[in-house]
Amino acid sequence: MSEPAPATLSRTRLDAVLFDLDGVVTRTAQVHAAAWKDLFDAYLRERAPHEGEDHSPFDDQRDYRRYVDGKPRVKGVKHFLAARGIDLPLGEPSDPPEEETLWGLGNRKNQRFRSTLSEQGVARYDCAVDLLHRLRETGFRTAVVTASKNCDLILEEAGLADLFDARVDGVEAERLELAGKPDADTFLEAAARLHCEPARTAVLEDAVAGVRAARRGAFGLVVGVDRGGARDSLREAGADLVVGDLCGVKVTAEATDPPPLLAESGPLLRRLAERRPALFLDYDGTLTPIVERPEDALLAPAMRAALRAAAEVMPVAIISGRDLDDVQALVDLREIIYAGSHGFDIRGPDIALEQPEGVDALDDLTRAADTLEARLADIDGAQVERKRFAVAVHYRRVADDQVARVEDAVTAAADRAPNLRRTGGKKIFELRPDIDWDKGRAVTWLLEKLGLEGPDVLPIYVGDDDTDEDAFRALAKQGGIGILVAAQDQPSAAAWRLADPDAVRELLASLTAAEADAR
Structure with a gap:
């Protein structure tokens, strides 16, 4: 029996999940295996024997996994026939199914597959569909990455077309001249289309070739899906964990462990490729050190200058537990938006909110x-x-x-x-x-009010306190980033950690310089 999933897909660590199709989301792997067996068994029976050739029947378990599973169709034909001592010319993609070329046999296999699919329909793995829904509800982006050239047909037949933000299939791989699995090209293309770093993207794969491709692409988490007898092979190929089904995989926006230290701004700046930042900051403990008396938490001139420079190139809001008038007087910059009392009271250029329940x-x-x-x-x-x-x-x-x-x-x-x-x-x-309002709700309201909800915006929230966790969780669901300010490791829903306000000021300078250069 396969082991249960020992980890959680957490929005604090990951932004996207890439799914293989056959054998992970749909039960079409069985249809593929049957079509391959029909093709090869018939071809080997009809082919005149030559010295050194093996014409024994195709094994729809062992041979399927070893030679064709997860690979582009022509590569699968080539690899299996080579293992049997048979060398055929490549041919052309337009070769008819009766042509004795790699392309011809591949097209013959596809003809058999589509015929069976038309007769039997597409069966889905319910646990995979449930996982897709849970991921999207939690703010994950999702994509399907498959060598199949029938991806669109399968998704439409299975009623799953709306559950993926991007598709990279055999048709797209051929159009873009991408190497198929076990090369990482198709996975990397999918991550790019989702505007996600591979290090913050998970891959779910049932094929050894797919697991190897994900590992070569340095993806943040590689989950092998063992549908029967492949657990050891998936582990050896580089899967971080192997599950028997996807029902036990948890999805959360909550903190699971302390966020890693953001030692330099490079990882964050890479997340900003093709996106523009919207910056939200707490005050006490984030822009200023924690002090004995709250009235002594004065903003240093260097931090004020960093905030002013940032506000010239990106939206900047300060969301504090302090009274709005108090934090506004302490910062004293008119170009910034202020939210006091944890967002109950918001004021800025052309924007204002005061909660009536307050x-x-x-x-x-x-x-x-x-x-x-x-x-x-x-x-x-x-x-x-x-x-x-x-x-x-x-x-x-x-x-x-x-x-x-x-x-x-x-x-x-x-x-x-x-x-x-x-x-x-x-x-x-x-x-x-006692109303349902906190810093997270305030950030969400500001993003909507300011027209910053689109995929071209990367919201960033920096804070140090328990009250900032609401904002970290809210942004995690929207594909944004939370950054905890803390000297030591501690559990948090944030994606990264900065050691102190000096590190916050340095990050502000890096963000400002990068955004100014991008303009």
Whole structure:
């Protein structure tokens, strides 16, 4: 029995998934194997024996996997006949099926395949179809990569045409003069059409030739699909893991492990090929270091200059838990969009949003702030910050044995105000209006409002706090990138990590220079 999938397809690590067709998505591999057997058995029976030739019947398991599976049709004919000591002329693509050339026999096989397909229809692997739906719902781009020249027919017959953003089949490979599997050309072409780096693309393949092609292309994850007896061969060819079916493969936009450190800007700049950036940034801990008192988090002149330069060549928005007026005064750049209170309050050139449910909760927030001021007055270091759409309780300077008292007070205040909900961040307890709105929803709203939802835009969000994870997850579903600012490894839905605000400033400079050069 094949082992279950030991990994998850996560949007924090991958942007796209490439599917082989026959044997992975559709059950046409069986039809192909039968058509190959009919072709070769008939041909070997009819061919006059020559010295050194082997005319034993075609094995639709062993010979199929070894010589023809996943390869262009003419290459499959050539490889199998060569193994039997038979050498035929190549011929031309227009050779009729009765012509004794590699092309002629290939066309004869295709004639048999299409005839069988017409009689029997196309059966699908339900787990593969379900996986395709789950991937697309989570924001993955998908493509089919197959040596078959019947791809369009098969997808239409199977009702799967709408589940792929791109197709690279035998027809396209021939038109573009791409080498077939086990060369990586067709997979690389599919990744390019999806605007995805191979390192952030997974490949699902049931053929040894396909697995070898994906490995040669340096794809981020290569999953072998063993439909019977090929697990060892798929592993030896380079599959990262082998599954018996695709039902057990999980799909998520959530964090699965700490994101890798973005040591230099090259990987991100490569993601921007043929796309333009839209930049979203948190403030505290991202543009400035974390400090004891929030009022001391002042923006360094070099960071302000980097932000100003970036805003000249790309959309830039700062999305902070601070009050909008507060963060706007700290940054003091008119060309930037500001979102305060985790996106409840948004303002920028020709754009504004104030959540009406937030306005409805203002009285509750005032009462909660007054109550907390009174209850925490005797706790050294506790600081209650009344924002327009939130109440933040900072406990960074509170003694460890007093933190529980602070938390109890915040919980009690939330219990007395059903229109508020408790959230938190780094050394902060917070009360916000109890509506479905956060930094992720704010970023999504801004992308739509600014007309930045198209495939030519790469949204990038940089943040350091738990509240920024909502934005990381939201962008992962839309093909964007989250970047966590953290000195040490930690689980996150972000794709990469930067060590500190200095690294953020350096990244801003790299993005600005690259975008200026692209103009």
